[in-house]
Amino acid sequence: MSKVNDKEPGEERRDQIIRIAMQRFATHGYHQTKISDIVREAGVAQGTFYWHFKSKEAIAEEIVLTGREKLLEAIGQGYRKDAGSVEDMVKASERLFIRLFSFAADNRYFMELLLKGVVTEESVRRLVEDTRGAVESAFRHNMERAIELGMLPPSMDVPVRAALLVSMIEGMISRWLFGSVELHEGISAKTAESLAAEASSFEFYGLLGT
Numbered sequence: 066m067s068k069v070n071d072k073e074p075g076e077e078r079r080d081q082i083i084r085i086a087m088q089r090f091a092t093h094g095y096h097q098t099k100i101s102d103i104v105r106e107a108g109v110a111q112g113t114f115y116w117h118f119k120s121k122e123a124i125a126e127e128i129v130l131t132g133r134e135k136l137l138e139a140i141g142q143g144y145r146k147d148a149g150s151v152e153d154m155v156k157a158s159e160r161l162f163i164r165l166f167s168f169a170a171d172n173r174y175f176m177e178l179l180l181k182g183v184v185t186e187e188s189v190r191r192l193v194e195d196t197r198g199a200v201e202s203a204f205r206h207n208m209e210r211a212i213e214l215g216m217l218p219p220s221m222d223v224p225v226r227a228a229l230l231v232s233m234i235e236g237m238i239s240r241w242l243f244g245s246v247e248l249h250e251g252i253s254a255k256t257a258e259s260l261a262a263e264a265s266s267f268e269f270y271g272l273l274g275t
Contacts (some may be wrong), residue, residue, distance in 0.1 A: 079117045080106050086121075087128050095125065095184040100186040125178075125189045133196040139164040140203040148214040155269050161207075162234070162261035163175040169238045170257055180239050201231045230268060237264060 085106050089098040100121055104114050117221045118124040142164060145157065176183060180192055205227040211217040237260060240249045252260075 075117075078107075078109065078113065082109070082114060082117060083124060083128060083131075084123050084135060086176065087174045089129075089261065090125065090183055091177040091181075092247075094187065095189075106111050107225065122186050122188060123184065125184050126192055128175065129189060129192040129196060131173055132172060133192075134180065135172070136165075136168060136196070137199055137203055140200065140207070145207065145210050145214060145216070151216075154216055155205055155265050158268055159261050159265035159270065160268050161259055162264045166238065166241070166257035169242060176242060178239060180235055181243065197231075197235075201227050204230055210249065233267070234266065 082103060084096070084112075085101050088108070089102060090112065093102075093103065098121070100111060100114055103124075104111050107113075118127070140161065142161070149157070171250055179196060182193075184190060205223050208217060208221070208223045208227060210221055212221060212223070237252070238251050241260060242253070247252075255263075
């Protein structure tokens with residue numbers, strides 16, 4: 066008989082505490098959230114929290130590191146192995162954006178911590194900055210690979226293009242998930258797939274489109 070869940074009870078409890086902490090940090094604020102709030106919602110004693118995490122800062126750091134790993138994995142799937150046409154690049158970019166927007170939708174609270182500066186604790190803030198830098202570096206890596214394959218011109222200013230692209234993605238995710246109801250209603254109603262199609266088209270064809 067196959068196991069439905071391979072995790073031990075302690076691991077499940079740990080994951081539950083992380084989920085609750087992440088949600089409370091995003092919705093109530095990091096400094097406004099007390100460990101007592103987290104354990105109360107989890108239905109555990111404070112000793113259980115400290116069994117898994119030495120502090121509130123430690124759990125925030127773990128949230129960022131775990132989310133970073135998953136986010137970079139999604140971007141890494143866009144690394145090209147073979148050359149292709151412009152149409153191939155657009156389609157590959159669209160698939161990458163679908164993964165990114167889907168990840169953002171499935172990990173809304175993590176994205177809020179990442180993009181809205183919710184946690185100001187120095188060690189966590191540095192991890193957030195490092196994560197956003199790692200995302201930009203991953204896009205640079207993908208662009209450099211496309212240049213190696215002759216799919217993009219060698220003269221391309223990769224750091225600038227990667228910065229522009231990541232800024233666009235971060236801005237779209239922020240408006241899609243956390244934007245103004247009045248100003249961004251049309252954006253928030255879109256699916257990950259439709260946003261990805263718009264983003265990939267803009268990446269290669271600009272305002273004029275195809």
